[in-house]
Amino acid sequence: MLDSIPFDLDVYLRRIGWEGERRADPATLRGVHLAHLRALPFENLDALRGRAPSLDPADLMAKLVHSRRGGYCYEHNTLFASALEALGFRVTLLSARVALGADTLTSRPRTHMALLAEVPGEPRPYLADVGFGAIGGLLEPVPLVADVEFAGAGRRHRLVHVPHDGPLAMWLLEAHDAAKDDWTGQYAFTLEPFEKPDFDVINWHVATNPHSPFTQRPYVQHLDATRHLLLDGRLLKETRSDGTVTEREVTGETQARRLLEEEFGITAPEGMTLLQRTEPGTARR
Template sequence: MTSPQSATAPAGDDTGVDTDKAQWQTADLDLSAYLDRIGYDGPRTATLDTLRAVHRAHMSTLSFTNLDLFLGRGNDLEMRNLADRIVGARRGGYCFEQNLLLAAALEGLGFSVDRQLARVRRGSTKVRARTHAVLLVESDGRRWLADVGFGDEGLIEPIPFEDGAELTVGEWTWRVDLDGDEWVLRSRHPDRWFDVYSLRLEHHFRADFDEANHFTATYPLSTFVGRLIAQRGDDRIRQTLLNRELTTQYPDGRRETRELSDAEVVTALRDVFHLGVTGEDEAPLRAALDAARPRRS
């Protein structure tokens, strides 16, 4: 079993301030408000049980979505703004938002967290830019890959960050493999292992995440620009909303897809994806759906 050493973070400056932690604005998160938002009322101790429970509670409550981007409202990564959107306004978010929020919460609980950038594969070995955020968390004498920001193929609980490690939750199974100098997360499909994403370990800075987020949020051909996406998964099913199309995926590979009316899109965002869509959002949402990029563009 191979386990490369993690990159060494700068210890701080001569003022005694831990500059590496300060850049992530962990102290700006109201931990109690976050835990209330995800419905977690368990121990606030840095144990593996806590890590698993918080990760699962986050995944079951905060859906993956680009709703605010789709409505033209941006998604900067300032921690207070992240908390206002996701915790206060119940909006959800995608990987940079979701995993930076989780990282701050875990650090508030006493965990050591390493923020990394990954390359999305989605079944392909084509080299893509590093536009996915993931977390490595120290617990129980091991490192764990935690990720609440991938959507349909995303982890429900953390998986050991070790070559050959597997995790089964409900009907879904994931695996971590070391492929040369890249770590690969794979998801078990009925006919094969499906490459989800890969990463090389190095030390990252807040500026790296801001740059990757800016590209993801503004590049015209980005998956997240010009169309509505919302995703969530539980132990049994995975659900994806793309513009007006709602798809339910089952572990045996079956998919059920149906077209929604504008009113049904609003209902799905609220009831299926647990997002805070207000009455004031409905007219801009309809207009954005009319102008949305089609599925295969």
């Protein structure tokens, strides 16, 4: 499915700190998924400069693995798909409509990339996603089964069917909101397979459209075992594993660059303006 440009699994696994088994089984799938999320930051700096980031596997290795950079959903999940295929999983690219903050499931286009990973010998594939830029995103893959709750690395998710007019079943990923003790929709998708050229077009649109949230302000996040750190425009928000939330304003370019270096592990490109817009908001793909 993906281009046949060499993918170096050894280098990738060292970058994410995975020292476990290299088998196409559920335990490896869950472990590598979580390790990727905790090692590689989410960021939109290329789109903020009006540039569509390359989805070429070699360029993704250079940027996310060999450099102090991250990426957004198309970059993360394309790279992760290469890793899964190298480990022996069969991967299908899926396109989803982000439901979080939307008026209806059909009010937004399909602009999010997710993955369907098939495990040899397992009766059901797994929904995998290392590129959803939100605190409620998957930390571990979940089996594709409806109306069953799954707990992974401290987060709770479930998949439900939702009605729609298309010929294929529509799935909705929901995350449990502990503060509200309720379920919140993350994104909706069908199992129609998408191909790399489809995401080349979607990636270009999201990265260059002046109305895209990713071209308006920095949206950067880093996750580890104790906290989720988010820079959304000038708002720096830290959510601890115990639910404690602290927020503060980033006051200038120097402070923003220092935060990226020290807290997110990102070296911003020279010459770019990080805080060109001041409005905080919600940007997820």
